[in-house]
Amino acid sequence: MGEVKRGYVRPLDVKNGRIDMSHGSGGKAMAQLIEELFARAFNNELLAQGNDGTVLPALQAGERLVMATDSHVVSPLFFKGGDIGCLSVHGTVNDVAVMGARPLYLAAGFILEEGFPLSELKKVVDSMAAAAREAGVPIVTGDTKVVEQGKGDGVFITTTGVGALPAGRDLGGANARPGDVVIVSGSIGDHGTAIMSQRESLAFDTEIESDTACLHNLIETMLAAVPSTSEVGNAARGIRVIRDATRGGVATTLNEIAKQSGVGVMLNEKGFVIKPQVDAACEFLGLDPLYVANEGKIVVIVAREDADALLAAMRAHPQGKDASVVGDVLEDPHHFVQMRTGFGGRRIVDWLSGEQLPRIC
Amino acid sequence: MKYVEEYRDGDVAQGLAKVIAAEARPDRGYHFMEFCGGHTHAISRYGVTDLLPPNVRMIHGPGCPVCVLPIGRVDQAIKLALENNVILCTYGDCLRVPASESLSLLKAKARGADIRMVYSCADALKVARENPTREVVFFAIGFETTTPPTALAIKQAATEDLPNFSVLCCHVLTPSAIMNILESPEVRELGTVPIDGFVGPAHVSTIIGSQPYEFFAEEYRKPVVIAGFEPLDVMQAILMLVRQVNDGRSEVENEFTRAVNREGNTRAQALVAEIFELRKSFEWRGLGEVPYSALCIREAFGKWDAERRFNTEYKAVPDNKACECGxxxxxxxKPTDCKIFGTVCTPENPMGSCMVSSEGACAAHYTYGRFKDVEIVAG
Structure with missing residues (x-):
């Protein structure tokens, strides 16, 4: 009989192992998965508290808490320019950042499918950890559940983020006013096109990478150059609204703002930056780049007087170097988003109906 | 994008608009029907009508394959998927077409039917090869453009003797539909619906050529100008139609010479003739039964015909009474003449066929042109 090593646990077989039901049971296997995979990758002091919840420091005086949550079901899990892991960090950090808040902490919930290779899970978790570290936003609490084979699709990730909103700042969607200027931070449709090009049923070769990225640094730079109207205290100045143009693309984001603010929008087709590869892919798939998802682009509404200053500040930042003015806010009781076409006509840029592309993020 | 942007040039459009305005006689109206949904879409998306003088009006025709698909055909497909447990493959546009009992293929999918969107019928063949224990049916719709690929898939299945693949054929024919419109009482009774000419199909004509339209031009004294799907193509074709009307000519002219000739694609035609034969009659949504307007699979290839294989019967289902699609x-x-347009019938919840696909007259107007119905700040 060999020597019994007390307390010895065989390490997780990341190379060949797969998720099984025991990884969600609450028992030893789950504890091992959390310890060897998640905690090791996300490693930070707050997570190391190791309790059911994490105790967080107080905010600075006058700051308010902003909270946002986002579930990620993208297919395929790995795509050019990113994967579900970093996407789940970027998406939620951006949702907090567009409110004007400084993103502070993330929580992550995983739904794993039985049979999912541990090697792939490790890739996802490592990518998440790297994205969180790069953003300076630690993952401070999490949860893991396992569902039977066929009841999930590899891995689904829900992330929740909290951030601190400085006193007096308001970038809500209801702030747009007639006369304002609409700016987009760069080329549109990159994420959706990258995902589409790798779908099993559709695979085509393209150089396009997803634009998935955390935008809080860009937003911070913008707000330093041009604060929000509520902070300036002058109705003719300041940034009104910031939104990230994810699912449904720029068109959907602008329709949301038009409705919330009770205004209309007139876009200029020639104002948009669209990469030739995205343009070509949309052309042959019959899609409109205005409706294709982005994961690293924001739509900004700014008072006309500050539009040039803001544009200059955005263009000075690497994530906003291709920023451009794409339209104006109008008075319009119908809250239509319209566009002057490059051809010389006008058309409505309506809400997206139906599903242009499922499981994009 | 090269070879595309050239056909969307705003300056050239303005120039053409000036010529059309100068040549269109102010003492008369010009009513042209663009048959194809592709043209309808281009006109709406690029705002072509904004560039036309008020007396030149475009009428949207029935050339949207999804729009003319009758409820009963979608019901057949749904039944195959739900009751016969087949894997039903079809093009994305078909998924939302409203069927009986508030169903659509998309809703049937939510009820557990195995419905898969494909981009080509070659993908459906692949699904069949990969699932040898399941029956795979390709729900084939479309005009002459999509028919040759279906023919090729059936031929390929026959060559491989693929036992679990079949096609539910709903391919329809353009010339019969145009004829049906010209023969309809409203159009024939002078003065009720003046159609002064047709913008002829683009992609369909690459297959069938320009020759089949010569009959209409001659018999019904209507000019036809075959045009590409880019907005400048459409404007050029409108100018050519205005000129024909002014000259009292009714000829078949070809604006789309970069892709269409008189004979068309004879190899594709031969392949289609080998696999398919004419149906005696086929119901079109909006037009009703139209004789010899569709294709079915020849008996020699009956093994790959889903209608034969599953013995499904077509049952006609009437459209919503308030629907004016016909x-x-x-x-x-016009779409706005319909009581339910934009109220209960919207692209999210289409009641009638014209609201289903972005190429449909109602959906195109709803999506791109609705602001013209109300007073609006032009900015």
Whole structure:
């Protein structure tokens, strides 16, 4: 009989192992998965508290808490320019950042499918950890559940983020006013096109990478150059609204703002930056780049007087170097988003109906 | 994008608009029907009508394959998927077409039917090869453009003797539909629906050529100008139609010479003739039964015919009574003349066929042109 090593646990077989039901049971296997995979990758002091919840420091005086949550079901899990892991960090950090808040902490919930290779899970978790570290936003609490084979699709990730909103700042969607200027931070449709090009049923070769990225640094730079109207205290100045143009693309984001603010929008087709590869892919798939998802682009509404200053500040930042003015806010009781076409006509840029592309993020 | 942007040039458009305005006689109206949904879409998306003088009006025709698909055909497909447990493959546009009992293929999928969107019928063949224990049916719709690929898939299945693949064939024919419109009482009774000419199909004509339209031009004294799907193509074709009307000519002219000739694609035609034969009659949504207007699979290839294999029967289902799709497809009414347009019938919840696909007259107007119905700040 060999020597019994007390307390010895065989390490997780990341190379060949797969998720099984025991990884969600609450028992030893789950504890091992959390310890060897998640905690090791996300490693930070707050997570190391190791309790059911994490105790967080107080905010600075006058700051308010902003909270946002986002579930990620993208297919395929790995795509050019990113994967579900970093996407789940970027998406939620951006949702907090567009409110004007400084993103502070993330929580992550995983739904794993039985049979999912541990090697792939490790890739996802490592990518998440790297994205969180790069953003300076630690993952401070999490949860893991396992569902039977066929009841999930590899891995689904829900992330929740909290951030601190400085006193007096308001970038809500209801702030747009007639006369304002609409700016987009760069080329549109990159994420959706990258995902589409790798779908099993559709695979085509393209150089396009997803634009998935955390935008809080860009937003911070913008707000330093041009604060929000509520902070300036002058109705003719300041940034009104910031939104990230994810699912449904720029068109959907602008329709949301038009409705919330009770205004209309007139876009200029020639104002948009669209990469030739995205343009070509949309052309042959019959899609409109205005409706294709982005994961690293924001739509900004700014008072006309500050539009040039803001544009200059955005263009000075690497994530906003291709920023451009794409339209104006109008008075319009119908809250239509319209566009002057490059051809010389006008058309409505309506809400997206139906599903242009499922499981994009 | 090269070879595309050239056909969307705003300056050239302005120039063409000036010529059309100068040549269109102010003492008369010009009513042209663009048959194809592709043209309808281009006109709406690029705002072509904004560039036309008020007396030149475009009437949207029935050339949207999804729009003319009758409820009963979608019901057949749904039944195959739900009751016969087949894997039903079809093009994305078909998924939302409203069927009986508030169903659509998309809703049937939510009820557990195995419905898969494919981009080509070659993908459906692949699904069949990969799932040898399941029956795979390709729900084939479309005009002459999509027919040759279906023919090729059936031929390929026959070559491989693929036992679990079949096609539910709903391919329809353009010339019969145009004829049906020209023969309809509203169009024939002088003065009720003036159609002064047709913008002829683009992609369809690459297959069938320009020759089949010569009959209409001659018999019905209507000019036809075959045009590409880019907005400048459409404007050039409108100018050519205005000129024909002014000269009292009714000829078949070809604006789309970069892709269409008189004979068309004879190899594709031969392949289609080998696999398919004419149906005696086929129901079109909006137009009703139209004789010899569709194709079915020849008996020699009956093994790959889903209608034969599953012994499904077609049952006609009437459209919603308030729906004006029929009149709209014939150009008798405009989308806004329909009581349910934009109220209960929207692209999210289409009641009638014209609201289903972005190429449909109602959906195109709803999506791109609705602001023209109300007073609006032009900015």
């Amino acid at each position: 009149a709209i497809l014939r150009g008798v009414k």
